[in-house]
Amino acid sequence: MSRQPTNAAPDATTTAAPQTAPEKRVLHDCRNAFAETLIELAEADPTLVAVCNDSVGSSKLEGFQQRWPERLVNVGIAEQNLVGVGAGLANGGLLPFVCAAASFLTGRALEQIKTDVAYSDANVKLCGISSGMAYGELGATHHSIEDFAWLRAIANLAVIAPADPEETRQAVRAAAAHRGPVFLRLSRMGVPDVVPEGYTFEIGRAVRLREGSDVTLIANGTLVHRALDAAELLATEGIEARVINLPTVRPLDGAEILAAARDTGAIVTAEEHQVQGGLGSAVAEVVVSHQPVPMKILGVPGVFAPTGSAAYLLDRFGMSARGIAEAATEVIRRKRAAS
Amino acid sequence: MNSSRPSAQHLAGIARRIRRRDLDMIYEAGAGHLGSELSCTDLLVALYFGELQVDPDEPSAPTRDRFVLSKGHAAGVLYVTLAEAGFIDPAELATFMQPGSRLNGHPDRKLVPGVETNTGPLGHGLPVAVGMAKAAKLRGESWRTWVLTGDGELQEGSNWEAAMAAAHFGLDNLALVIDHNRFQQGAAVADTNDLAPLADKWRAFGWHLHELDGHDFDAIFAGFDVARSTRGRPTCLIAHTNKGEGISFTRDRVAWHHRVPTAEEYAQARAELTEVPS
Ligand SMILES: Cc1ncc(C[n+]2csc(CCOP(=O)(O)OP(=O)(O)O)c2C)c(N)n1
Ligand SMILES: [Mg+2]
Numbered sequence: 001m002s003r004q005p006t007n008a009a010p011d012a013t014t015t016a017a018p019q020t021a022p023e024k025r026v027l028h029d030c031r032n033a034f035a036e037t038l039i040e041l042a043e044a045d046p047t048l049v050a051v052c053n054d055s056v057g058s059s060k061l062e063g064f065q066q067r068w069p070e071r072l073v074n075v076g077i078a079e080q081n082l083v084g085v086g087a088g089l090a091n092g093g094l095l096p097f098v099c100a101a102a103s104f105l106t107g108r109a110l111e112q113i114k115t116d117v118a119y120s121d122a123n124v125k126l127c128g129i130s131s132g133m134a135y136g137e138l139g140a141t142h143h144s145i146e147d148f149a150w151l152r153a154i155a156n157l158a159v160i161a162p163a164d165p166e167e168t169r170q171a172v173r174a175a176a177a178h179r180g181p182v183f184l185r186l187s188r189m190g191v192p193d194v195v196p197e198g199y200t201f202e203i204g205r206a207v208r209l210r211e212g213s214d215v216t217l218i219a220n221g222t223l224v225h226r227a228l229d230a231a232e233l234l235a236t237e238g239i240e241a242r243v244i245n246l247p248t249v250r251p252l253d254g255a256e257i258l259a260a261a262r263d264t265g266a267i268v269t270a271e272e273h274q275v276q277g278g279l280g281s282a283v284a285e286v287v288v289s290h291q292p293v294p295m296k297i298l299g300v301p302g303v304f305a306p307t308g309s310a311a312y313l314l315d316r317f318g319m320s321a322r323g324i325a326e327a328a329t330e331v332i333r334r335k336r337a338a339s
Numbered sequence: 340m341n342s343s344r345p346s347a348q349h350l351a352g353i354a355r356r357i358r359r360r361d362l363d364m365i366y367e368a369g370a371g372h373l374g375s376e377l378s379c380t381d382l383l384v385a386l387y388f389g390e391l392q393v394d395p396d397e398p399s400a401p402t403r404d405r406f407v408l409s410k411g412h413a414a415g416v417l418y419v420t421l422a423e424a425g426f427i428d429p430a431e432l433a434t435f436m437q438p439g440s441r442l443n444g445h446p447d448r449k450l451v452p453g454v455e456t457n458t459g460p461l462g463h464g465l466p467v468a469v470g471m472a473k474a475a476k477l478r479g480e481s482w483r484t485w486v487l488t489g490d491g492e493l494q495e496g497s498n499w500e501a502a503m504a505a506a507h508f509g510l511d512n513l514a515l516v517i518d519h520n521r522f523q524q525g526a527a528v529a530d531t532n533d534l535a536p537l538a539d540k541w542r543a544f545g546w547h548l549h550e551l552d553g554h555d556f557d558a559i560f561a562g563f564d565v566a567r568s569t570r571g572r573p574t575c576l577i578a579h580t581n582k583g584e585g586i587s588f589t590r591d592r593v594a595w596h597h598r599v600p601t602a603e604e605y606a607q608a609r610a611e612l613t614e615v616p617s
């Protein structure tokens with residue numbers, strides 16, 4: 001699924017000289033960090049079990065299966081059952097990591113997630129694999145670009161989208177340590193390392209990755225490195241952009257968002273999700289209530305994506321580094337016009 | 340239908356051509372579900388060239404037969420079959436899964452003529468087919484609804500909800516064809532969440548049950564005739580197939596669910612599909 005797009009937008013970052021040139025970066029499939037961490041945790045905690053839906057390969061659970069065949073519960077192609085069984089396993093004293101393609105896990109089993117997991121407060125860790133548009137050319141059925149909206153509206157559920165392998169490792173550990181329902185939104189799309197040395201992930205905390213006072217770029221998951229590249233581009237134009245990584249969409253770090261609104265007066269959000277109801281909406285809910293500033297929400301603009309790879313589609317929907325930088329310029333213009 | 344059906348030999352030629360083109364397409368695109376597509380190729384050929392009352396010049400004719408490919412991951416072979424049947428231009432197959440192509444990895448009815456409903460997530464086809472068959476009954480029309488599912492797909496509970504409804508509604512204008520290739524994505528069905536005894540399940544759910552060899556055109560058509568002549572209840576045809584049928588090294592190998600052949604494998608597969616079997 002990783003063919004290069006043939007007519008992707010020209011790479012916007014060629015004018016900038018970021019830390020490592022984008023074309024030289026090593027890209028990681030965060031499923032590997034996920035699977036390795038799960039094995040580490042399972043070694044220490046005999047109650048940890050993996051639950052899947054004929055998704056051993058796509059969830060990278062082969063190693064786990066080899067090691068502990070009896071601790072891998074494969075219910076077959078049956079997502080409602082998958083999540084219900086997960087809730088039952090938790091009730092029975094186990095720590096289930098329920099792993100399935102994000103689109104089917106969330107779309108198919110939404111009521112089980114709401115009632116059996118969140119409402120019942122079952123200690124289940126839902127792992128949505130290959131989220132966003134990672135499945136690319138497999139099309140809209142396999143894209144999971146509504147999941148923030150669906151899950152963010154469910155009480156008692158933490159919703160987390162890590163940005164790189166290190167943050168994935170820490171998020172998986174934090175999910176295991178947290179007592180209560182968690183949804184981890186994982187991708188298979190290649191991403192570079194983005195979090196700094198010594199980084200500590202905490203559920204519900206946003207992290208400033210770059211300082212700036214002209215505008216704030218807020219992103220999570222696969223969009224974080226694109227936001228950082230956009231900030232590099234903006235810097236060459238004399239614009240200082242703050243970049244915030246906001247892995248936890250629920251519960252939200254309102255203080256960090258308000259600080260951004262107050263300090264920079266203009267915000268752009270970018271997410272591999274529909275513009276409706278996702279990260280941008282979550283940020284806007286806080287901003288509009290407490291500190292209204294010009295905002296632009298970048299995402300999939302309310303359409304089912306056409307055929308194409310995730311990278312191609314993100315570029316096409318205005319989420320290349322250049323696209324994000326242009327959105328930043330626009331909100332800065334609006335900020336200045338208003339003052 | 341029956342009287343005008345082409346010979347098994349003629350259909351075998353079409354099926355071989357479709358397998359070849361499908362292999363080429365997957366190889367060129369670098370993606371696709373080869374094993375899943377090869378296992379249902381003969382069933383699609385029997386449907387499109389010997390059963391379905393559909394017209395490429397009028398793909399939305401209100402009284403056309405409906406066909407639903409519930410195992411939407413076999414979209415590639417559906418596209419090749421639709422091209423062979425005149426619904427789309429064969430030249431377009433070269434765009435399979437390319438940016439902006441109509442030929443997405445799973446079929447989209449808004450873009451591709453002949454596709455009735457969008458599939459991809461498993462367990463959607465049968466409920467929609469029940470609705471189609473019920474519509475024909477309510478309208479007093481004689482067109483029929485056919486739906487093709489995988490076997491692993493039957494692990495989805497939605498199928499069994501639909502199975503009960505179809506029997507309850509007495510939908511004898513509905514036929515389900517199960518591509519019973521014994522494998523799913525990661526392993527054998529029997530090793531994942533076994534369906535056995537599959538035939539007994541359908542009988543218990545009130546369906547007329549008939550089993551056939553899904554790679555034998557005469558047997559397939561005999562099954563279609565059983566479905567047509569059954570009154571008062573829907574028919575389930577369990578088609579015994581082989582995943583990856585037609586290429587020696589993909590047959591019954593679960594790894595070929597969605598593997599793409601290397602250049603060497605492609606050459607060998609191409610050679611096998613070019614030879615005319617005796
Ligand atoms: C709801 C849902 N869950 C999981 C998948 C991923 N998936 C695609 S094909 C497949 C295996 C299907 O097996 P089977 O129904 O036996 O079809 P075959 O390819 O063998 O014909 C799986 C699990 C999916 N498409 N939809
Ligand atoms: Mg199968």
